[in-house]
Structure formats: structure tokens, C-alpha cells
Amino acid sequence: MSLLNLQKNDILDLTKKDPSLDNIVLAAGWDVVKKGFFSFGSADMDLDLSALLLNEDGRLIGEEGIIYFNNQRGRGIFLHGDNRTGEGDGDDEKISITLSNLPENCKKVMFSVNIYQAKERRQDFSKVKNAYVRILNSDKGNIEICRYNLSEDGQNATSLIFAELYKIGSDWNFRAVGELLQGNLTTLINKYK
Template sequence: MAVNLSKGQKVDLTKTNPGLTKIKVGLGWDLNKYDGGSDFDLDASTFLLNAVGKVNSDLDFIFYNNPSNSNNSIAISGDNRTGEGTGDDESVMIDLGNVPADVHKIAFCITIHEAKERNQNFGQVVNSYVRVVNEATNEELIRYDLGEDFSIETAITVGELYRHSGEWKFSAVGSGFQDGLAGLCRDYGVTV
């Protein structure tokens, strides 16, 4: 049975699920009534962060143009350009035992492609969520439904997976940003 989180809550992942080695982090969303005339393309991205909350190199930014890290322990599923249909729109596969030791935290984000140019924001998005699934059994372990607390934001850090005392934990973040993907990249130390 999945643990449902609220913004700011943290939960043990590997301690409460002994033997868990591979997970899928699924991200999903739907569009609210939108008739702006432009396609609405949301993208999942992942930042692999060191002990001070920054990437060690630009290669630690995983997205549709850089779909996996150097040892393939973290890989993004691809780019769903519409978000239509049920289930996860995009996902990140993680082999927990092979995540490089210098990665202390993995931040999961959703951004709106060309949001400023298309006059789009997360006020036009509904049913956003992040969930953690045991890849071996397809069991949903953790779920965080973001709600509709956003209006002018063009990027959201939805959650973080982080190391704590030799175990992995998950934090429901739900923080929005107005500067889109470029703002997230600057915050996490990626060269823009």
C-alpha cells in the first residue's frame, strides 16, 4: 500500500522496503482548460546533487537531451510532448545500489517547455503528481499529489530522493519557480 505524502513530508524508502534495489519515479500531469493556441509540453528532469546541493558537472542534469548519467544508474524514459492519457507521463528509472557515491540527493522537476514564449504556467496544469514504484513488483510505494497551488510558476521541484544514514529517503517538496528550466539549472549549478 502506497504512502501518500503532503508537501514537506519525508518518508523512509529503503529502510521500510528491505531489498529494494530498482525503482521508477513516475511523474504525471493533465492540462486544465487551455485554449492558448500553442502546444503545451511539460518535461521531467532530474538533477544529481552533491553534499552542498549542486551538480558536480553539467552531465548530472538528466533530461530529454541527456537521458542518463555516466554509469546508467539513472535514466529518464523519454519526452512525452502532450501529457495525454492516463498513468505516468514521464518517468525516471533508478538503480539505487549503483548511484554514484558523490550523489547525495536526486531532485525531480517538471518544467514547461517555452513557457514564457507561449504564455503558459502551472496554473493551467492539474492532477500533477510524483510516485515511487518498486520496479520489480510494479507496486506503488510513495505518492505525492501536488494539488493546484500553483499559478504563475513555470517550473516545479516536485520531490527529492536523498541519502540518510546509509538509506534512501523521499521528500515531498512541491516548490514552484517562475524562471523555468533556466532558473532551476542556475539554482542547482548547471551552466546555462
């Protein structure tokens, strides 16, 4: 199977690619640049993957539509734990989704990665490299469907809208977003209330 590498704003019609697709995993990974002698923010960086379930109007479906380390499970969606250091190779955090079991009013799932306590720890995405998200088909042994590697320098951003799943009719699509922002999960929640 050929690996599909998406670029920023590329869209993949997941349903057209595989009409039987239902159980997927969005996996994210990143590396933290090692601290130099004069670096600030000496604490380990804790990056958190989260998902916001949005309705047709692009608004949160409610509190149950916020999936993050303190609310890891919702209808049709589940966050696997909280990796607090990003240590090790491969995926750092994963979210499993059963497309057919998402709430009926959910038309979009937006995925973000936020630096926990970024402001207090004086940390930002300039110290994060090799960040990626990938979609896996968990019905077929976690075969990778597509991948999006973030190529931009994170500069002083503390939050990243990485990608989104969205539904048009009965088809689910995946879009590589790669939007770097100032703020945190609360900022994003307030933006989509």
C-alpha cells in the same frame, strides 16, 4: 498493500521500509486544462520531467548530473522518453533509478517538472491540474510505494520542484517538495551549480 499518500514536506525512509530496495521508478503525471475561447498560449503544453544529481553540499555533481530530454541517461539513472503533450491517462514521464549505481558523490536527486518554452508560449502551471509523482519498486513488479499529489494551484509558476531522493548514511529517503517557481530547467541548473 496500503497506498501511502504523502503531503507536502512529508518524508519516507525508503530503505527502512524495504532494506532490499534498489531499482525504483519515479513516475509523474498531469492533466492540461483544455483551452477556452479566450485563452492565451494556444500551443500544446509540453511539460518535461528532469532530475538533478547533487553532492553533499547541494551542488550539481557536474554536467553528467543533469538528466532531461536532451540527456536522458546517466550512471544509475535513465529518463524514459519525452511526452510532449501529456495526452492520455496515467504516467506521462518516468525516470528509472538504480540507487546502488548512482555516482558515489551523489547524495540527492532532485526532480522537477518544467514547462518547455513557457515564456514564449505564455504558459504556466495555472493550466495544469491533477499533477502527481509516485515511486514504484521495479524489483517487485512496479508496486507503488508512495504517491504525492500536488494540491496547490500553480498560478503563474513555470517550474516545479516536485520531490527529492536524498541519502543519509546508507539510507535513501523520499521527500515530497511541491515548490512552484518562476523559471525553467536552466534556472534550476544555475541555482545548483
